[in-house]
Amino acid sequence: MSHYSIFLPSYTIGEDPYKEIGTICRPYGTTAVAIGGHKAMAAAKEALEEASDQGKIRILQYLWYGGECSYENLEALRAQPAVGQADMIFAVGGGKAMDTAKALADLLGKPVFSFPTIASNCSACTSVSIMYHPDGSFYKPFFFEKPPVHAFIHLGIIARSPKRYMWAGMGDTYAKYFESTMSSRGEELSHYLRLGVAVSSMCLEPILTYGEKALEDDHEGRISKELEQVVLAIVVSTGIASILLTKDQIIDYNTGLGHAVFYALTSFPHIEKGHLHGEVVSYGILILLLVDGQEEMFEKLYRFSRSVKLPVCLADMEIAAKELDQVIDKTLEMKDIDHNPYRITKRMLADAFQTLEERCQREMGDLF
Numbered sequence: 001m002s003h004y005s006i007f008l009p010s011y012t013i014g015e016d017p018y019k020e021i022g023t024i025c026r027p028y029g030t031t032a033v034a035i036g037g038h039k040a041m042a043a044a045k046e047a048l049e050e051a052s053d054q055g056k057i058r059i060l061q062y063l064w065y066g067g068e069c070s071y072e073n074l075e076a077l078r079a080q081p082a083v084g085q086a087d088m089i090f091a092v093g094g095g096k097a098m099d100t101a102k103a104l105a106d107l108l109g110k111p112v113f114s115f116p117t118i119a120s121n122c123s124a125c126t127s128v129s130i131m132y133h134p135d136g137s138f139y140k141p142f143f144f145e146k147p148p149v150h151a152f153i154h155l156g157i158i159a160r161s162p163k164r165y166m167w168a169g170m171g172d173t174y175a176k177y178f179e180s181t182m183s184s185r186g187e188e189l190s191h192y193l194r195l196g197v198a199v200s201s202m203c204l205e206p207i208l209t210y211g212e213k214a215l216e217d218d219h220e221g222r223i224s225k226e227l228e229q230v231v232l233a234i235v236v237s238t239g240i241a242s243i244l245l246t247k248d249q250i251i252d253y254n255t256g257l258g259h260a261v262f263y264a265l266t267s268f269p270h271i272e273k274g275h276l277h278g279e280v281v282s283y284g285i286l287i288l289l290l291v292d293g294q295e296e297m298f299e300k301l302y303r304f305s306r307s308v309k310l311p312v313c314l315a316d317m318e319i320a321a322k323e324l325d326q327v328i329d330k331t332l333e334m335k336d337i338d339h340n341p342y343r344i345t346k347r348m349l350a351d352a353f354q355t356l357e358e359r360c361q362r363e364m365g366d367l368f
Helices: 017-028 038-054 071-078 081-085 095-108 155-159 163-183 191-203 205-220 225-245 257-265 269-274 277-291 295-308 321-333 346-367
Strands: 011-014 031-036 058-064 088-093 112-116 128-132 138-143 150-154
Touching: 011 017, 011 225, 017 038, 017 112, 017 150, 031 038, 031 081, 031 095, 038 058, 038 088, 038 155, 058 081, 071 081, 071 095, 088 095, 095 112, 095 128, 150 155, 150 225, 155 205, 155 225, 163 191, 163 205, 163 225, 163 257, 163 277, 163 295, 191 205, 191 225, 205 225, 205 295, 257 277, 257 321, 277 295, 277 346, 321 346
Parallel strands: 011 150, 031 058, 031 088, 088 112, 112 150
Antiparallel strands: 128 138
């Protein structure tokens, strides 16, 4: 057999992780360019500047990533003089900004360090960028060998970010556990795939244990153990699982029915405009659990979703009952369900959607 290498993320987390910038980044050079979203860079700039100055690293320029993680924006950034001059790239912000900076660093062969300002996804710790066309439509994943050299996870900045990002991020995070365990069921897996599936349990348990309190603390801008545990689940645990599950650069074990439902629902324009990715995926996971007959876990997750106000019925996402056939047909077209321990049929999906709708209607009736 040939050899292979696995590169896993390293990170610093806490109230002021930026204090470690000098120690961790200085071996890679003395100059950096920061690339990210406008709001994200504004939120992080003061702390980033102070810590970089103390660490004897000069940030040459703060550059907006362009609004989409696209190859066109990569070329525009590559043409910026500061990008060419900088020893390293600081990726600042959320998923698309982070992915843009990571992809640019890979193309240029420069070290990249991540500074997530929201806890909505695991981009700060993964070795892939999701590429889009300039109009915002999905293009393809861009895999590279290593994740960012180091992630600096500033809980103070994240606690001051809009609550909705962590709220949605929780749904996308626990999807990793349900989809990877379902897609790998009954298979003889390589060590790294088995490890990825095992790690995915850390994408579920902390969310169910600490999620409700973490959201309260996030809303109040308060740093707490609960907030830290949920941020670690979203940013770090999911990142590690994703690296291991996509080592072969295929999506077989890194997606599933929850995401298939999400992509089907994005055929309705208002979903992309008014709802967050993880929010909609969390609904798809309820459908997955019903299709798969996981009644006890469905009950637990349904109650959790109700407690934190994640969607539990079509009306929560402004989908009418008459549009359900379209949702089901679109779901069945998605490649996310190609690798499954059994074939998912239209009847299975129809029964699952109906069961969930009836459950919601019954509970709403009990309230009034």
